[in-house]
Amino acid sequence: MKRTLFLLAFLILSNTLLMAQGDEKAIADAVEKLRVALVDANEADLDKLTSPMLSYGHSNGLLEDKKAFIRALTSGDANFTKIELSEQTITISGDVALVRHHLVGETHNKGKEPAPINIRVLLVFQKVKGNWLLLGRQAFKF
Template identity: 50%
Template sequence: MYAKKLVFLFVVLCTMTTANSFAQSQDQAVAQAVEKLRKLMIDPDKAGLEAIASDQLSYGHSSGKIEAKAAFVEALTSGASDFKTIDLTEQTITVVDNTALVRHRLTGETLDKGNAAQVKLAVLLVWVKQKGDWKLLARQAVKVQ
């Protein structure tokens, strides 16, 4: 009887450790996707942007403007939306099944249509795992002080 309890306890501990490791690896994979997106927004690459964005992308700007995938990619690759720097802080990641919610503060320098500006935003990103890769499904930003 004692041996059965000991084996049961061992199995439970192994399961908890495996589940915790899986959750941490999921968080790390999402964090890597966020970092890849940050770099692509500074140095846009059409193929890279198209690969990281879901075909159903809904990209919301702090101005209220909403873009689908094609418009999002075009704005960055054409220079209409031009980030010179992007710093992310206060990032949190919550993974539920194949969906990840990422919140962070974004500060950066832009040069949109030749006009230099500083941005300070609170951002919500929604990522979905599609065919083994994390894809950006939605983004919404709001201006903060």
Template identity: 40%
Template sequence: MLKNGISTKAFRARRALLAGSAAALALPAVAAPLASALAQQDEAGAVAKAVEALRAAMLAGDGAALKAMTMEELTYGHSNSRLEDKAAFVASLDGKNAFKSIDLSDHAIQVVGDTAIARHTFDAVNNLPDGKTSTAHIKVLQVWKKDGGAWKLLARQAAPLPA
């Protein structure tokens, strides 16, 4: 028996109960940020898939896919400062073999709520109308917005990089 009339066994049981209660109270404080981090990681993976799908659609000249994965408010900025809206962007690639290859590297994706920022280096071999080719080595910033459960491109801006 302890001084206050509680048995040593009862004292240990209460101490264990209090320790367990404290751990249970702390669990949501740890679990919520972890769940949020995992959800953002899942969303970043979904954005990466959208970036890849856009690359594939541009390479294939797939106008239907390009329409489906871009917002109506799209602003598409080229590295020479030329801007296109959705209609002009889709029309410039729809049914055309504009690219021989497109390679993306140096990926960085940040998700903030229903918006995502994707950055990468864009290296392409462009097919020109005269049968020749040109190359592009640019840095690209894309802004994606979640719309109806799907990530859609809202804005894109490119900047030239040294050759």
């Protein structure tokens, strides 16, 4: 009886760990897809990767909803020409994931000279119908 309970507990724990590892990879993949969509200003991909409830905070204090976020990128008002991510961590709690990373890149926003970016970012993803969607983002200078 003890052996059966031990085996059952082991199987449950193993399954939970495997699911968490799968979710961590899925979130890392979503972050990479988002990085590419930001640089490409791809409206369809940006829409697919973000929640309708998106709250997107910039390091200068500007706050955008999903519609304003996508419009700024696709119109060229905000134009990422390069984004490199490092020091990424992913923490999962149920259907919510927190992603922190260091973002270094360049922007060439409408009417402005190219400018370097060196910020830290917190992303909040939520799992909806099996997909991890960006729910919130806050960047800050350090």
